[in-house]
Amino acid sequence: MATTRIIDDDRLTAVGLLVEVHRGLTNKFAARLGRHGLSENELEILLRLGRTPNCQLRMSDLAAQTSLTTSGVTRVVDRLERAGLVVRASCDTDRRGTWAVLTDTGLERVTAAVADHIEDVDRWYTGLLTPEQLEALTEALRIVRDTVRPEAVAGVAEAARARPHVDA
Amino acid sequence: MATTRIIDDDRLTAVGLLVEVHRGLTNKFAARLGRHGLSENELEILLRLGRTPNCQLRMSDLAAQTSLTTSGVTRVVDRLERAGLVVRASCDTDRRGTWAVLTDTGLERVTAAVADHIEDVDRWYTGLLTPEQLEALTEALRIVRDTVRPEAVAGVAEAARARPHVDA
DNA sequence: TAACAATGGTTGACGGCGCAAAATATTGAA
DNA sequence: TTCAATATTTTGCGCCGTCAACCATTGTTA
Numbered sequence: 001m002a003t004t005r006i007i008d009d010d011r012l013t014a015v016g017l018l019v020e021v022h023r024g025l026t027n028k029f030a031a032r033l034g035r036h037g038l039s040e041n042e043l044e045i046l047l048r049l050g051r052t053p054n055c056q057l058r059m060s061d062l063a064a065q066t067s068l069t070t071s072g073v074t075r076v077v078d079r080l081e082r083a084g085l086v087v088r089a090s091c092d093t094d095r096r097g098t099w100a101v102l103t104d105t106g107l108e109r110v111t112a113a114v115a116d117h118i119e120d121v122d123r124w125y126t127g128l129l130t131p132e133q134l135e136a137l138t139e140a141l142r143i144v145r146d147t148v149r150p151e152a153v154a155g156v157a158e159a160a161r162a163r164p165h166v167d168a
Numbered sequence: 169m170a171t172t173r174i175i176d177d178d179r180l181t182a183v184g185l186l187v188e189v190h191r192g193l194t195n196k197f198a199a200r201l202g203r204h205g206l207s208e209n210e211l212e213i214l215l216r217l218g219r220t221p222n223c224q225l226r227m228s229d230l231a232a233q234t235s236l237t238t239s240g241v242t243r244v245v246d247r248l249e250r251a252g253l254v255v256r257a258s259c260d261t262d263r264r265g266t267w268a269v270l271t272d273t274g275l276e277r278v279t280a281a282v283a284d285h286i287e288d289v290d291r292w293y294t295g296l297l298t299p300e301q302l303e304a305l306t307e308a309l310r311i312v313r314d315t316v317r318p319e320a321v322a323g324v325a326e327a328a329r330a331r332p333h334v335d336a
Numbered sequence: 337t338a339a340c341a342a343t344g345g346t347t348g349a350c351g352g353c354g355c356a357a358a359a360t361a362t363t364g365a366a
Numbered sequence: 367t368t369c370a371a372t373a374t375t376t377t378g379c380g381c382c383g384t385c386a387a388c389c390a391t392t393g394t395t396a
Contacts, residue, residue, distance in 0.1 A: 007218045007282050011294045014302065015193065016212075017309045018293075022190040023235045024316030025183065041352090044184075050175045060374060067191045072353050074376055096361045096374040114175050124316055125186075126179045129308055134182065136304040140297055141185045148192030148292055207382085228344060240383050242346055247382095264344040264391045 028124045029117065036113035037083070041068065041076055043117070046085060046102065046110040055102035058091065062100060064151050073100075085109055196292045197285065204281040205251070209236065209244055211285070214253060214270065214278040223270035226259065230268060232319050241268075253277055 026040060033043060048065050049055050059077065063070040077100050080086040085106030091097035102110075126134055194208060201211060216233055217223050227245065231238040245268050248254040253274030259265035270278075294302055 005218075006279060006286070007215055009282070009286055011286055011289045012215070012282065014294055014306055015289050016215075017306060017313055018186075018190060018193070019208075019212075020235075020317055021309050021312050022186060024313065025186070027235065028316060039352090040187075044187075047175055047180070047184075050173075058374085059376095067188075067195065069354055070375065071355080071377080075353070078376095091374095094362075094374080098375065111174060114177070114180065118174070118177055118179055121179045121183050125312055126182055128311055128315055133304070133308045133311070136301070137308040138182055138185060140301045140305040141189050143296055143301070144189050144293060145185055145192065147296055148196060149188055209382085226344085227346095237384055238345065239347080239385080243383070246346095259344095262344080262392075266345065 025124055029120050032116055032120055033113065036109070036116065038109075038113055041066070041072075042080060043110065043113060045073070045076055045080065045100075046106060047114070049086070049100060049102040050107060050110050055107065056089070056099045059098050059100060067149065080106070193292055197288050200284055200288055201281065204277070204284065206277075206281055209234070209240075210248060211278065211281060213241070213244055213248065213268070214274060215282070217254070217268060217270040218275060218278050223275065224257065224267045227266050227268060235317065248274070 029040065033040065038046070044066055045062055048062060049057055057065075059073050060070055062068070062077075063073045066073070068076065077086055077088070080100075081088060085103055087101045087103055089099040089101050091099055129137065197208065201208065206214070212234055213230055216230060217225055225233075227241050228238060230236070230245075231241045234241070236244065245254055245256070248268075249256060253271055255269045255271055257267040257269050259267055297305065
């Protein structure tokens with residue numbers, strides 16, 4: 001008879017599967033994103049900005065949404081700003097704060113990148129599953145997400161109201 | 169009427185969800201793993217070794233299984249060897265090759281770490297879903313995994329046969 | 337057997353990100 | 367008003383993993 005070792009526990013292989021899929025997809029996506037001059041994190045930040053009413057979000061909100069550190073966000077936005085895809089704007093109501101604002105070229109760039117990217121997503125992920133499978137997958141993931149990262153919807157409300165004030 | 173923008177495409181949010189879950193879980197797990205002195209990658213390598221018949225795998229096989237670079241594997245194994253959890257052994261049949269062999273303390277360590285780790289996994293992942301949901305999730309992930317990383321089962325067969333030859 | 341591509345592994349340079357401390361701005365209390 | 371406590375962002379430092387170059391070994395072709 002086979003002894004059941006703890007390192008063979010099903011739950012362990014279940015997370016393992018998730019990790020493998022994540023890495024696999026990341027690798028598949030990297031090439032094409034690279035051709036657009038974007039990393040996964042950069043794309044995500046641009047996306048979050050693009051989805052926000054005024055195309056702007058505060059640094060700390062970006063950090064909360066992406067589960068990068070605030071310092072991580074600083075660096076990513078540094079790069080994006082150097083590339084002309086984002087501008088920093090000071091926040092009138094709280095001079096400690098900084099808006100990251102998507103530029104027009106930033107919006108163009110992310111739109112173009114996404115158009116290609118979606119092909120990959122479809123090819124390596126959503127397109128592999130039946131609608132029912134995809135629905136079940138998404139539903140399950142949503143449940144996990146909501147308990148593991150409840151804070152992931154920060155700052156959208158204020159950003160809609162605020163007027164950016166781009167310096168320089 | 170609302171115009172549908174490409175950056176709001178459902179498929180995009182579907183991958184987004186996967187990424188969020190992965191990051192969220194990674195963060196939740198990191199603390200406890202850290203207390204055992206292990207990172208996620210280190211744990212994974214120890215696990216793969218522990219699951220192999222002779223507790224050994226070649227560097228290149230580890231790389232294939234983990235989707236780390238071979239150089240990445242080199243560094244991780246460096247650390248694990250420094251910590252006494254793994255030993256390198258030369259491969260008799262191909263003197264280019266190197267076995268990474270799990271030591272006894274390595275096996276103890278990974279067993280202890282996993283015992284704790286599974287609690288977290290259960291609490292933040294598998295335990296959140298009904299058996300049916302978990303089954304559906306796993307099945308869907310397996311489909312994606314099989315097309316995205318078909319090479320993920322390398323080297324187990326030879327390792328079972330081989331005799332390690334630990335130097336020094 | 338010599339020459340050469342292919343394979344396995346390590347190393348040096350480099351970039352990305354987290355952590356903790358610093359710099360700046362805001363709020364509250366005495 | 368002034369000072370302490372708190373909030374927002376940036377910076378210094380270090381770890382980790384990739385990329386490309388490298389050495390050693392193996393297999394192949396002539």
